[in-house]
Amino acid sequence: xxxxxxxxxxxxxxxxxxxxxxxxxxxxxxxxxxxxxxxxxxxxxxxxxxxxxxxxxxxxxxxxxxxxxxxxxxxxxxxxxxxxxxxxxxxxxxxxxxxxxxxxxxxxxxxxxxxxxxxxxxxxxxxxxxxxxxxxxxxxxxxxxxxxxxxxxxxxxxxxxxxxxxxxxxxxxxxxxxxxxxxxxxxxxxxxxxxxxxxxxxxxxxxxxxxxxxxxxxxxxxxxxxxxxxxxxxxxxx
Amino acid sequence: xxxxxxxxxxxxxxxxxxxxxxxxxxxxxxxxxxxxxxxxxxxxxxxxxxxxxxxxxxxxxxxxxxxxxxxxxxxxxxxxxxxxxxxxxxxxxxxxxxxxxxxxxxxxxxxxxxxxxxxxxxxxxxxxxxxxxxxxxxxxxxxxxxxxxxxxxxxxxxxxxxxxxxxxxxxxxxxxxxxxxxxxxxxxxxxxxxxxxxxxxxxxxxxxxxxxxxxxxxxxxxxxxxxxxxxxxxxxxxxxxxxxxxxxxxxxxxxxxxxxxxxxxxxxxxxxxxxxxxxxx
Ligand SMILES: Nc1ncnc2c1ncn2[C@@H]1O[C@H](COP(=O)(O)OP(=O)(O)O)[C@@H](O)[C@H]1O
Ligand SMILES: [Mg+2]
Numbered sequence: 005x006x007x008x009x010x011x012x013x014x015x016x017x018x019x020x021x022x023x024x025x026x027x028x029x030x031x032x033x034x035x036x037x038x039x040x041x042x043x044x045x046x047x048x049x050x051x052x053x054x055x056x057x058x059x060x061x062x063x064x065x066x067x068x069x070x071x072x073x074x075x076x077x078x079x080x081x082x083x084x085x086x087x088x089x090x091x092x093x094x095x096x097x098x099x100x101x102x103x104x105x106x107x108x109x110x111x112x113x114x115x116x117x118x119x120x121x122x123x124x125x126x127x128x129x130x131x132x133x134x135x136x137x138x139x140x141x142x143x144x145x146x147x148x149x150x151x152x153x154x155x156x157x158x159x160x161x162x163x164x165x166x167x168x169x170x171x172x173x174x175x176x177x178x179x180x181x182x183x184x185x186x187x188x189x190x191x192x193x194x195x196x197x198x199x200x201x202x203x204x205x206x207x208x209x210x211x212x213x214x215x216x217x218x219x220x221x222x223x224x225x226x227x228x229x230x231x232x233x234x235x236x237x238x239x240x241x242x
Numbered sequence: 243x244x245x246x247x248x249x250x251x252x253x254x255x256x257x258x259x260x261x262x263x264x265x266x267x268x269x270x271x272x273x274x275x276x277x278x279x280x281x282x283x284x285x286x287x288x289x290x291x292x293x294x295x296x297x298x299x300x301x302x303x304x305x306x307x308x309x310x311x312x313x314x315x316x317x318x319x320x321x322x323x324x325x326x327x328x329x330x331x332x333x334x335x336x337x338x339x340x341x342x343x344x345x346x347x348x349x350x351x352x353x354x355x356x357x358x359x360x361x362x363x364x365x366x367x368x369x370x371x372x373x374x375x376x377x378x379x380x381x382x383x384x385x386x387x388x389x390x391x392x393x394x395x396x397x398x399x400x401x402x403x404x405x406x407x408x409x410x411x412x413x414x415x416x417x418x419x420x421x422x423x424x425x426x427x428x429x430x431x432x433x434x435x436x437x438x439x440x441x442x443x444x445x446x447x448x449x450x451x452x453x454x455x456x457x458x459x460x461x462x463x464x465x466x467x468x469x470x471x472x473x474x475x476x477x478x479x480x481x482x483x484x485x486x487x488x489x490x491x492x493x494x495x496x497x498x499x500x501x502x503x504x505x506x507x508x509x510x511x512x513x514x515x516x517x518x519x520x521x522x523x
Contacts, residue, residue: 057412076420077415077416077418078418081416081418088416089412089413089416092413094413095405095406095413096410097409097471098402098405098406098409102405106402106406106417106419107417109403109417109419110417154417
């Protein structure tokens with residue numbers, strides 16, 4: 005199976021401090037991969053550099069068999085590399101509908117946009133009921149759903165999610181995990197899920213990378229990582 | 243009744259000049275102190291195109307607006323984009339620009355009273371009241387530009403992208419929006435509109451090197467009164483300020499005519515420091 009995303013030797017420095025060092029990540033086409041690690045490990049930086057939101061110091065990104073290391077964020081989004089960022093970054097004073105339509109900024113296929121809108125409504129029926137509501141006035145869980153739906157409006161081949169569980173109640177987190185699997189199953193969208201919530205990460209993904217202070221320390225199938233001593237120590241206190 | 247006409251004309255000119263300032267404020271989170279100076283440059287350019295080059299004043303207005311739109315583009319490229327996080331530097335550059343523009347204007351004007359030739363002559367009688375065509379045309383074109391701007395903001399892709407960039411720049415970039423290009427478009431439109439206001443006001447009140455300061459004061463107060471991020475607020479407060487100015491200039495002689503509206507606005511701001519229509523109001 006070929007990889008939709010290959011991150012090679014990614015290094016990101018902020019001034020003199022190294023946030024991410026020589027990180028290598030593969031996401032197989034149609035797969036769900038998770039990247040876990042504690043606060044400040046460099047997870048967000050890895051995603052942001054992949055999208056071109058922060059400059060990379062070294063490394064290459066290849067997407068869908070194509071070198072996109074020097075492509076702009078717009079180009080990456082157009083090619084189907086899409087990120088729902090940490091903290092959601094919705095447009096709080098715009099309606100749910102306008103938020104969704106803005107997700108399709110790079111697309112011209114009116115019919116496809118309409119179909120994806122329908123898909124988002126099926127996935128998150130609440131959004132259809134709230135179309136006119138301002139995004140900022142919804143609950144945290146609803147906002148996260150909107151963030152994922154907005155990203156889906158770009159018709160991604162790879163959907164990167166940065167801590168969708170942040171600040172949500174356990175029941176809502178469960179629901180989000182279910183929806184992510186549903187996206188993967190019904191649309192075949194590959195997923196790169198960044199999480200601190202290992203329960204959600206392990207429940208959703210099949211392959212796992214573990215980041216610690218900017219370096220990958222363990223990778224493997226979810227089963228392998230569950231039983232990995234380094235990870236156990238970091239996450240389960242023993 | 244003449245007061246109402248004057249108020250509407252002034253109000254719509256304030257709104258046109260303030261729109262660009264408010265756009266830049268919302269979008270780039272920075273204050274374009276030079277906005278009034280650019281408004282003045284628009285007026286002077288129009289005057290000299292008419293007086294020195296003998297160009298029809300409507301065409302001169304269009305050229306002036308286009309030239310200043312390009313200036314807006316350049317400002318975005320060489321100032322706002324580079325110093326987005328450095329407010330102090332933007333203020334210093336702006337003050338430099340203002341000083342240069344005003345000095346040149348002073349040298350050009352001297353003690354002469356320059357006025358842009360009238361855009362329309364004669365009077366029209368509406369409801370038994372005679373109104374100068376100049377006012378009518380100024381109001382009409384101003385209203386048209388305002389409506390066009392509202393249409394762009396509310397119903398076009400560019401407008402949606404403008405709002406997106408203003409509300410969450412990173413979020414906008416992640417939708418594939420080229421945030422720099424949107425900012426540049428907004429600067430061009432905003433400064434171009436200010437130039438149009440300058441061209442009309444240069445015919446209505448005449449040119450002076452301090453006309454930019456006067457307008458800057460209006461713009462600042464207008465945007466503060468309206469509150470951050472509110473388009474409708476700008477239109478309402480712009481109209482109210484037009485009325486205040488027109489009425490006070492009738493009611494109070496001399497400088498009191500310009501001081502009283504400012505005092506009223508300061509009091510309003512004390513009552514509601516975040517403005518009346520903004521997101522956080
Ligand atoms: N824009 C930035 N400027 C400077 N340092 C940053 C910036 N973003 C992140 N960092 C630093 O990089 C490291 C990794 O941060 P981050 O990628 O956000 O971690 P995580 O997402 O795993 O919590 C942290 O030490 C953080 O302080
Ligand atoms: Mg993070």
